Amino acid sequence: MKVLIVEDDPLHRSYLHEAVNAALPECDTVIEAENGTAGERLARDHKSAHIVMDLQMASRNGIEAARTIWKERPETRILFWSNYSDEAYVRGVSRIVPDGAAYGYVLKSASDERLKLALRSIFIESQCVIDREVRGLQQKSLGQTNGFTDSEYEILVDIALGLTDRAIAKRRGLSLRSVQNRLQQLYDKLDVYQTAGDEHEDGRFNLRARAVTIAFLRKLLNYSALERAEAELQEWLDGK
Amino acid sequence: MKVLIVEDDPLHRSYLHEAVNAALPECDTVIEAENGTAGERLARDHKSAHIVMDLQMASRNGIEAARTIWKERPETRILFWSNYSDEAYVRGVSRIVPDGAAYGYVLKSASDERLKLALRSIFIESQCVIDREVRGLQQKSLGQTNGFTDSEYEILVDIALGLTDRAIAKRRGLSLRSVQNRLQQLYDKLDVYQTAGDEHEDGRFNLRARAVTIAFLRKLLNYSALERAEAELQEWLDGK
């Protein structure tokens, strides 16, 4: 059995290397990549079926890398090992995991023991292992209670990118008014008003910009999500 | 001599601990804190004069912690050790360093050798050591060439927070029109138009929102800067 580690921090990389050795005696080869691009290449060359992947790498982040890897070989097992549990990451991951694929999401703050358990569960038993803390987010995010629908999230991303209502309408195939409806819906859920109002009419917020800010502060959005969205936008623009 | 390490990643923390021991034989005690809050407390209790500080910690980030520490004891020597060289961080740091204080900014990707050198230069020789890569940013940022003035940065933050023109005017003591002038200035520098235009009238951007996005993508803004700005805003709102 072979394991591929994709992680840009050398300290974390060698820690992972040891953890893999300790948890998986049946693993005879460990290869390492220090960014997403190299990870994709190695995965292809070695036909890797077992990957431990950091999210948040400088050159090409884990979500991007995982997406292309899964596109080529959907049965690949990937354990995401990340510092944060931003909703943006969680949502990003669950959007790309293929049907029935085994994967995991473990935080770097987890104990050695938990990491090892996750490694065995995913790579040997083909089970999904989601960190408790992440799990909470996922439920809230995918179930609609208190969370955001896909369409709401979609429009959030669109205004975060700086599109006008009209441009959004064109992009998503909606009327202008529908876009604005969704925006209102979003403003409601993000509590833009409460933060904004504060009785007096002087301290008003620009709802559109404020919504993006709040989303950022709540980690509904983060740099990596923006980056991905921007790339998709450019693609769409090029395709006219 | 005593050294305080403030860093939330255990691996990095112990790596730092070793690096300090190796680089500074004259150091007899090393103490560690795993977040900004604890760091502030320990610095106060031990009257620490030598600190290695991570930026980007969950509970209270390095810039906040450094600010309160420097407020109490401006001659403290602080080495910032960070993963990234976002302009937002660089700007944030240089805004809080007291006159004549010795400090440093070294990237985590730097070699052991460079880290040790920096430790000695700052703690023993009281010199400032700024990583080459960071240095570039700093010059561009503080010199006005190609960089952003303080007033431009200020207004960028204000729209990122989601304030209306009117609110900004009130907050900064300007007329509405002046605020809008600065905005136009900002839009120019951020190249919002070029990205926006693309000839046809359909793909237009919302300038205000787009400016914030571009700033984020260029790392002129990041989560930590937003968080700080939001705190200041709340403070201002409370002070009526």
Added chain:
DNA sequence: CGCCGTCTTGCGTAAACCCGCAGCTTGTTG
């Protein structure tokens, strides 16, 4: 002192945005 560049401010306008109201199309349920 007069000239000039930078910054501020007011006026006015076209566009974009926020949103209540009301008519339609769906999919769901009893």
Added chain:
DNA sequence: CAACAAGCTGCGGGTTTACGCAAGACGGCG
């Protein structure tokens, strides 16, 4: 099938933005 909730759409109007134009204000400099 009737009834109802949820989403899309057009209309209308009040507010906010973006920005050209032009009149001061301030500071340096020959």
